[in-house]
Structure formats: C-alpha cells, structure tokens
Amino acid sequence: MRSKWRLCVLTVVFFGISFLIGANRASANTTFQDESAALSLLNQKGQAIVNGTTPKVSDSNSTPSSDYSTTYYIDSINGNDNNSGKSPNDAWKTIRRVNSGTDFTNDQILFRAGDYWSDGPTLSPKGHHFKISSYGTGEYPKLAGNGLIQDVIRINNEDHVEISNLDVSNTVSGANGKDGTKLKADLKGIHITGADQGTLSNYYLHDLYVHDVTGTVAWINGSGKAPEGASYQNGWNGSKDSGGIIFDIQTPSRPDSKPTVFRDVTISDNVVNDNSYGGITIKQHEGKADHAWASRDDGTEENGYQSKNWAPHSNITIKNNYIDQSKSDFACDGIYLTSSKDSKIQGNITKGTGTVGIEMYYCDHITVQFNDVSGAVRKAGGGDSAGIDPDRETTNMLVQYNYIHGNGDGILLCGFGYGTSVIRYNVLKDNAVPIPGYQKGQAGIYYVDLFGDSGKHYIYNNDFYNTRQYPKATFIGSAPGMNNTKDHAFVFNNNFFSTQDSPDLNPLVGRRVSYSHNNYFGGPLKPLDGEANALKDDPMFKGQLDTNPQFEDLAALKIANNSPLIGKGTAMELTGLNVAVATEDLFGVPISTNPSIGVSEPMNVAPAGTTPSSTSSSSTPSSSVATPAQSSSTISSSSSISSVPVDKSNRPMAKNRMAPFKVFAREHFYEYRKPTFKVTNRAKKVSKHTILIVVSVTKSANGFRRYQLSNGRFITTNSKFVKRLYFATKVSKLKVINHSGIFSYHSLKFLRQNRMKFYKYGSVLHIRKVVRYGLTTRLKLSNGSYITGNRLFIDHY
Template sequence: MLKRTARKMMSMMSAIILLSGITAIVPSPAKAETARGTTYYVDNVSGDDGNAGTNPDTAWKSLAKVNATTFAPGDHILFKAGGSWQGQLWPKGSGMEGSPIIIDMYGTGSKPLIAGVTSELQTVFLKNQEYWEISNLEVTNPSSEPFTRDWKGKRGERRGVYVLNEEKGILNHIYIKNLNIHDVDGVYTTRSGGIIFDSVGSWVPSAFNDVLIDGNTLTDVDAYGIYISSNCILRYGMGDLWEWVPKPYGPWTPSTNVKISNNTVVRAATGGIAWNVTDGAVVEHNTVQEATYLATNASIWWAYADNSIVQYNESFASRNGSEDGTGFDVDAGNLGSLVQYNYSHDNAGGFMLYVNDTYNTINTIVRYNISQDDKARIFRYSGSIDTVLNYNNTIYVGAGSGNPVMSDYFTKSSGSPKNIYNYNNVYYSVGDRGWNLTGQTFDSNAYYGGKTLVNADAHKVTANPKFVNPGSGGTGMGTVDGYKLQSDSPLIGAGVPIADNGGRDYFGNPLYNGDPDIGAFEYQGNVPPATGKPPIVYTPAPIKPLPTPPGPEPGNLAPLATASASVATLSTSSIKSLTDGSYDKAWSSVDKGVTFPNYITLDFGSKQVTVNQLKIVTRFGTGQGVTKFDLEYFDGANWLPLKTGVEWVWQYSDQTNEAKTLDFDQTTAAKFRLKIGAANLKWGNFAINELEMYNRR
C-alpha cells in the first residue's frame, strides 16, 4: 500500500526495517581465540602418515589420515600448495566460538587439489559439525555419466563441498572461502552442485547460523553453483518442494546470519546461486554467468526466505528461458525481499521473476537496478504476488533482446498479482511486445520506443531520455556508464520522491539532487532546487498466514520411510499419499478383486527408528476403512508380531478425518508392516488417508 505524504525522508535503516524487518546481517567478526590448537601439515609427496604432522618436515601424507582424526578447537589443517589428493576430505570434530578449526594451504604455488572419486558423492564433507573455516583449495567431483533431468540418474547427487546438518538443531560458523571448484557433475536436483548447505530435520528442527560463502570461483558445476537448502519449511501452508528433498518438517526453522558474497559462478547447469529457509540473508557482489545451460531455472533465486537482501550482483547470459531463465527470481514463500544495485543482461528468460503459488510471496522492493538486453519477459509475475515496489530501474531492450514482453503475468491457483507499483523507471526499447498490466500501477516512468507506453501513467515522460550511450554495457558492474544522463536529459528532476530510498543510486551517487531523476542514475550536476513533491511511502502488507491444512503432529516418523503395498494401488491414487503429511490425499487399493491378507510396509532403510504408537487417519471409514489387522516388525531375519487381532470400527461416512491409534511396547526396527485381514469394501476398495508412527516418550 502506498500513499503520498510530505513526510521527511527516513534513513536507509528505516527503509529496511519497514521491509518486514530486513536487516543487513553479516557474519560477526571472529572473537579472540580461546583455544590455541595444533597445526597439522599434509604433503602428498614427502609426507608420511606415521609422522606427527605438526610441522612441514613431519607432515602427514593422505586424506585417510586426516579423515581418521578428530580435531579440536583452534586446530589448523594445512595442505601443501601444488599438492593433489584423490578421494573425500571429511575431517572430524568441531571447533568452538572464537576457535574454529581451519583448513587452508601452506607454501607457495597453486591451490591444493582435492579431486573427488566416483565412490564418494561429496569431495569435501562436513556432517553435524560446526565452527569450521575452509579456504584456498581446488575441488572437483567429475562423472563420466551424461547430465540428465532424472534426479535418480547414475551421476548421483554429486557435490564439491557438502555441509550437512542432520537432526542437530542449530550449527554455527561455517565459512567457505576462496575455493576453486570446477567440474562437479551432479544430477538435476537442488542438492547437487558446487557448494551445498543442507539442513534436514525429522525429529529436531535444524538450521545453520553464521554462514559465509565468499570469494569462491565455481565453473562447470551441475546442477547448482551455490545452494542453501532445508526441509524445515512448514508454515503458512507450505508443503512439498521436490521429490528429492526430504519430507517437509516443522516448524519453519531458518538459517540466520548468512552471507554469500564475491563469488563467481560460470556455467551452472541449472541455477547459479539459490537459498531457501533463511532469515536476513545477504547476497552481494556475486557474478553468475551462463546459468541454466542444461535445464530451466533462474540464475539467482530464493524461496521460503524472509528479509533477503540481494545487491551489487551481476547476472548474465542465462541460456534456457523457456520457463524461468531470469537474472533474478523472487520465488515462492518469500516474506520481504530487497533487490537493489544489480546488473542483469542478456538473460534468456528476462530480468525479474516473481512467483507465488499456494504460499505467500509478499513485500518485495526492486530498485536502482540496470537491465540490458534481457529477453523473453523482462518482468514476469506468476501467481498472487502481493505488494511489489519497483522503482528507479533502468530497462534497455535492444535489438539483441528478440522482441520480449516488457511485463507479463500468469494466474495460478493462488490467483493473480496485485498491488504492484512502478515509479521512476526507464523503459527504453527498440522493439518489444508491450505489457500485461494486471494488478499494476504506474506513475512518473519514462517510455521510449517499442510498445512500452503505459497510457495510465499520469506523469510519464516519452521524450528521448538522452542517455550517454545506451546499449553499451558490457561484462562487469562498472561497464554501464552509458546509462548516465546527459545534462539536458528530460529525466532529470522528473521523478517522484520515494521515502526510505537507500540513499544512493546504482553508481553510488547520493539521493536526491533536487527533484528525483527517473532511472538508476541520479544526475550530479547543477539542477533547480527540489520543488517539494510529496514522497511515496511504502507500507508493507500485513502477513496473513494461510490456513494450515489438517495433518500429522510434529514427531511423526512415517515420512522417513518408503511405503509399499502388496495390493495394487488405484490408478487415481499414489502410495506416497500414505505418508505425505496431508490428510487431504488418500492412498487407495484397487476397487476390484481385493482379497486378504494384504500388507502395507514402511521401510526406513538403513536408519532404524524407535516407535511405540501407530496412528491411522481415514475418511469415509464406514465405506473403506481397515477393520482388522496385525502390526509386525522385522528383526533382520523374520517378521515378528507387535500386536495381533486388532479390530477397529469406523463411525463416519463423510470427509471427517477419523483417527485411530494403537499403542505398543517401544520397539526399534527398520521395517514395520500392517498385515491387513479385513476392511470395509463398500466401493470395492479400502483406503488410508495417512499412516503415522510416533515415539511417545
């Protein structure tokens, strides 16, 4: 919601506070060490694993020696410059606040090479560890298998660096700096690529705090360059993302104090840099080039994240624009995003994508960015995007853009976009296909060439904007001086003031010089004094949580298992519905020829679980509920009974979520099954909306 007021401009910090609490959080400076630690040296040529390892003359030799050692706070592990090792680097132990464990190089020459092997999916690995800093390594993880969109393909979910938090709550202080990562050949998932942080919670909500990914170069990495992932996403109706992500768990537990900066990502198969389930992430001074060259995605995108700041990044030459392919993408479930001072050019899918399906994406500010020769759809709104403020962006659509749509939208199940406000932007085009204006307001923008004119803009400027040299931007944030204004430009002083505007333009010039200019450049020459135009004040829309659909309680372990049934599944149903965390979908047997006994099995694989309660939820139980069964577990050799002759009588013949529970002695096993002896077969089938298992301690 926006209004005009004569209110005095507030500071940048005030603007960020208005943006749903966005703060420019950066990792805290390290405190003085509280543990001195030991320095260990590793030399693949002259070292010996029988040595003490505590000076260059008594260096260790192998990764195996490093991996077999549990390190202490303050320890350093230094690999010799120019050395190379094959295999996985997985040192054990954790540091402590003020005394991280540090991996680095010693000597002069090229960065030590850690080359991944086929048998290990990740080359550098930390699992449930904290207070680590990893710097100055070269990392690879190649595969001879071709890239495929089949996430179960032979390549596997390969990673250069993989930091995994599995059921450990909050893990602190992981810094990944100045690595050269290349030729990581993973499958098409968000969990494979150059640098992957992964939080997995099924019992314990888990996340990271104090993450720095800085100064890394990532080249030819599949599928992602950098990705921060989590399955702890449950809020506002959020549910499954993709089938390769562990089952969603709640509550929403964000990683905090995340900074991704000064990285260069070249030819990531899908996305360059992406993050989800964070609060206050700062992503700045990165370059992403030629992302999405093997599959659709956006170069820089984020989802299920609050208060993200995305600034000073260059995103260009994305290859695949058939679906996404944009330079930047505010994807589903984002509450408060600030996108500023970025340079987007030559991207196959356009400049900005805004996405909302069934989850809130709300309160987004996009300001003082430059887009040159982006293609397909410069701005694209997908679903019920709410409250976007786009202002002082410079958009240049040259001949190389291929006649894109300047702004478009797609209606999804969540609805259409609304409350999208556009002020002080320049739309300069030598050929475009115009606009779809649903949900948008325009005022004080400049339009030149093409079909960019928005007639409803009451204070539009349509004269030649008189840029210094439009279309001359190259590769590099500093190559866009051509979008500065000549002294007689009609855009000087033609804009409307915006409160809490960040205090600077794309080029670092202070705001304002007289009345505001239109576009990403604020002219600094002599201009008439400000005329006192009342500024636009941005007010974030209130967050309205979506109703939470009925589902299992926290602690349900069944989603960790793979479900199977001995009876065939009805064609309109799915076995996954047994444990998908939703009561709205049911698994059903076929509706003809059902005989008994039948078996439904939960297989937890190599990970045993301890449980003492079974819960089954069924709708229309009098017509299709299970009425008689035994509960069994597998001891590694035989199926043994837990409860036999269980009989249930169902009461409801409607949409009521009727639940029944069975308590039994606490049992630890990797497989459990129902031996079903009878069921109501009013329509020829029996069905279960959700099968749940708990450990009620």
C-alpha cells in the first residue's frame, strides 16, 4: 500500500473549480515550469479557502473506492446508529457509533458530504489498513471539536491509514487569534500517535482542510514571564505538541520498551491555517531511562554523527500543502519535522508563521526544495522569525530551489551541538524584516544567520536580492558574532544584489567562514577585503522582481548569455557530507564544468563533462577559473579552504541513453529493479497518474521492451499502462480537460507577464505545430500563442 499513496497527481475540486496538483516533481530532471505552475495553482486554492471559500469534494472523489472489503457510511441527518451502516440508505449517524468496537481492518469509513459533526467525541476507529473520507458531492464533511475534546481525530497504534476530504477544526469558544486566555492546552486537529509498537507505517493524509485549532504555545526553553497563552521550560516531550496535524510517539509503558517510529508517511495537498502551536508536526518521544530516542547528543564528527539510541522516523514526505498562520498571534511553525531521516519537504507554501516556516530538529538527510516561504515573525514569546531553520543536531540537510522572502531571518543555521548543511540555488529576497519593537542600534537580522559555535555549511550559488531599506540588516551574519569555533562555513558563488543605497548589507567576516567567487552589485555592496575571485558586476538579469513576486516570477533572475557571471564560479565538492553535488540550476539548466555565479546558468553552456560545439565569447576557460583549492587568498579569519576540492562527479550521460522524456501512469503497475519482471524484483507500486521520467529503453531477458527511469528502475512500455505526458506529434484539434482552465502565452516561456488568453474547461483549440521545450512540449495555436502540451491539461477532441 505504500506506493499507492505516494507520488500521484490529484485533481482537487474546491468551490466548484478543479485544481490539478502534480507530484513526483523533484527528480534531477524536474522543470522549473512544472514547479512554479503547481505552486501557482496551490496558492490560488489556498488563498480562496483561507479567505472563506468552502472546499468541496470533487466528482472523481465522490464514489467510494473498491479497494476495501466493506464500506461504512455516516450520515448526520438521515442516519441511524441501529442501521448496518453498509449503504448510504442504511447509514450510521454518529461518531460514537464508529468508535463502538467495530474492527475496520481493510474497510473504509465515509462521512456524507455537506454534513456536520461537532463537540465530539474524538473519532478514533480501530483496525488496520483503513480509510476515512467522504461520499457524495458537496462541501467537505465538517468535524468540529469546538475546543471540547483534545483531538478531533485520533489514530492510536493503527497503521496503513488514509484520511482525506474532511474539514477539521478545534476552536475554543471566543478564540480570535489575539486573546491568549482563550487558548486551551494541547488541542489538536488530526493526531496520529502510538507507543510500544516498533514500526508504524504507511499513512497518507491528503485533500484536507485543517484549521483554527486553538491550542496553547508550549516552548522547550525560555526565561522570564511568558505571554498569556504561552509557557516556557516545558522540555522536549511537553513542547510544541498542539496544532493542526500532529504525528507523535507517546510515553512507553515500560522503561525497557523498544522505541516506536513512523515510516512511510505522506502529508500532501492540504490547506492548513491558523493552528497553534503548529500546522504540521512530526515528533519522537524523548524515551525512558535516558534512551534518548528523540535526540542525537552522543553523535560526533568522528563517528559520522551516529547516535546509539536515536530512533528516527523515516521516509516522511510533506508536499504541496498551503499553510497560512498569519491570522493568529499564536499560530507558529508551519512545518516542524523532528527526529527523522531520509525525508522530503517539497512544494509547500508557508505564510505568516511564528518562529519558523519550515523547521527541522534532530534530523538527518532531509531535502527541502521548491517551497515558497514568507512572512515568518516572532510570536507568543518565541525568539526566532526564520523562513527555514535546520536546528539542533541536524546533518546532511539539503536546502535547494526555494523562494524565501519577507521573513525575519531568511535561513537560520543553528550551531548547537553540531550540524551540516548545503544551502544552494535558493532565492532569498527582502528578508531581515525588522523585529517588532526593533530600535535603532540593536543588532540586525540576516538573510542567512550563522548562529552558534559549530556547523559545517556550504552556502553556494544563491541569489540574495534586496529591494528594501532596513534600519540594519546583513546578507550573512550572526548576532553572537560569527563565532564558529568547531567547523567551517563556505560561502561561494553567491550573487549579492541590492536596488537600495542603504543599509550596508555586506556579509560579515567571522571565524572559520570562507568567502570566494561571490558577486556584489548595487548600493554599498562590495567584495570583502582579500576575497579571492570576487566580482562587482551587474549580473544582467533578464528581468526584475516586483514588490510581491510569485515563485514563477523568479524566471526574471535568469542571466543573459553575455552576463559577466558566466563561468566565474568555482566547482564544489561537499567534503564531509552525504549530499550529492547539484547537476542543474534553479531553472533546470545543466551546470557547466565552470559554474556561473548565482542561481542561473546560461542556456547555451555545455554541462559538466561535455564538450560544447562552440565557445561563447563570454565563457571563461577553465584555466582562468580558480577552484577553492586554488584560492589561497579566500577570506577567512582562521582557516583556508583547501579541504574543498574541485567537483569531479558530473559525468556525461551514458551513450546508450536517450533524450529523457516524461510519462504518466494510465493504470496501476509496478516498478522493478531489473528489466526482467519477477515478483521478487518488484520495487514499488505506481499509482494511476504518477509522473515518471524515462531515460532509456532496454529489453528484458525474453525480449520485451522496458523503460528505464531516472531512479534506475524499470517499467513496462505497454501503452495500456503508460503514456507520454506531453504531446510529441502534431494534432489538429485538442480540448481543455483541466477544470480550472489553462492560459496561452506570447512566448515559450510561461511567465505570468507573458500570459495572453485564458481558455476555460472544454474549450476546443486549433493546433499549428508542436515545439519541444526541455522535457516538455509547447503547442503553438493558430493565433500564434503557446499552450502546454501536457496531456493532463489537454486531450484529443
């Protein structure tokens, strides 16, 4: 069941409009266009719902699934708890009946669309491998705790659970987001928990509206008097455990109990707003008898930061969620992922959070990418206001391809204990927003905050873009004074840019912080004294970012083919980290052997390991580009950077490979580890509508053709099961099948400013020709404009 619930494309209907939200969007070949289009639709959906539009069940989700043994129906108006519950005309009425002892193993529990259940009890079904969702059409079924129950939904020690198509809230009467006396301790919306179980696996929470959970704010530490509605010194187990969607482990029954962990959790395509403490939280229990299941205190660089008793959750995927905490002074973290490994946070939008938009704590090998993170401020007595924060004892953190804007700190790298991270190909715009009560002369805040005395961090190929005037702010700095005494931070290939004459945003020099191959342009920005291979050139962006750009507008930061930044960066090797080097820039362009400065590579430069057919006059030969090992004058107050040799990992594509293309699953099938399909070779089940990238075609031992995927696995080529995602050959007429419609564009670049005309669902379009565009195609219409060639948006007429 794991793969059935992951990497699918969902058509979600809200207020009668269907939004197609893509998934599986972060392979090496993901296109910027796909990412930005999905975020644009997610933003439209989220804003509409948060501003009062009621989410509705789509037609495609109104029919019960046939994958379960028995379907139970709940109808708050016409139901009767003495009924069998096994048909809409014989439905149960109350949540109390659901909780009365039925074993729901392999069953589904469906609430009637448009109905309302309030004041409890907590929905807490028993069984294994079950689904909670809706039936019929209309508004999401509403489950409202009204602050009278701790959890609206509680799943305890049950796994293989899917929850969808519900409106969940838990609001204390009179709570308005401003008055802390109206909050109630430890309230939750959806609570998945367990203890004494070993591993609990396979959870899929999607297409939910979880909002206005008014729990109190419990901080781990803190001093002095906390604001009303908040408290300090709650320790690990007692802190940050109220809010919208919570996964946590409870106190084990015996001191010698084995740890319980979650595995294979997907939380996707939800709207989550104004929940205190947090929107989405994953936590581990501290353990008993000093087992330290949550923390990693005994990890060291010498032992690879391995902790003897650490019991992390794994394969957590948090994607495509809209999280807005801006209407409550107590709604803090957007996403709080703790004690986890091998997980991904991708394609989410967070707004108006308190403390942090996306925070990781006690984690290893987490990828945070293609998120839009904005508006983080201090709330409820908290000390931070960061967009993204790899916090205490986090290692191999990869933060890439994100848009981080309008926060207090852009990225906070907390150097407590230890930490390792890679921060690359992000756009950080107008961060360092002044803290409420900020007075002239106080320490400023930072686009990147290197806090604490430890941490090995590689901060490279980011765009720092400032359009505001602050009392005081710095692109890279730290209130304690850049005092890294244990490790090293490398700041290379970044593009520092400002449209303002003040403040002085220049990065700060600190102990064990090395700068090289950075560009400084605008206002008082200038290379640091002694910095090797630094530039002070106009980057020659193709456009500019306005006051409130969306993710898709970042395409304006592509550099012209004659930009002075081309080839002036240095290749990276991430020594000491288990993170692969980047192979593509923010926009999906391959990174050349001599990388450029900033987030953009020019379109006509050959990728690493290849020989370009011609050399641009603006390209710099490799002999003139200093590598970190060659940069003996790289600025650093206490160490050199000779430990960062040239990257040799980029290699040309194997000769037996073809130009990659995307396909989508028309039916369920399996990926296999080998081209000869046997049950023992199955890797995972592929859900209908999943998008995959094909890199080559091969044959099995018995001669059947197979597609090889970008992840190295193999799938069928049978057109009954798989089909190319984009039209590749000309057709005369197509119709729009996306319910929210599509736009046409003046050019092949699908930017908002290039939009030409909107075509609603069902429109018939006349196609002139097909144009290849990276892994996608564009279709030229008879009026000269272009539309997407994606078959999930258009189809044969």
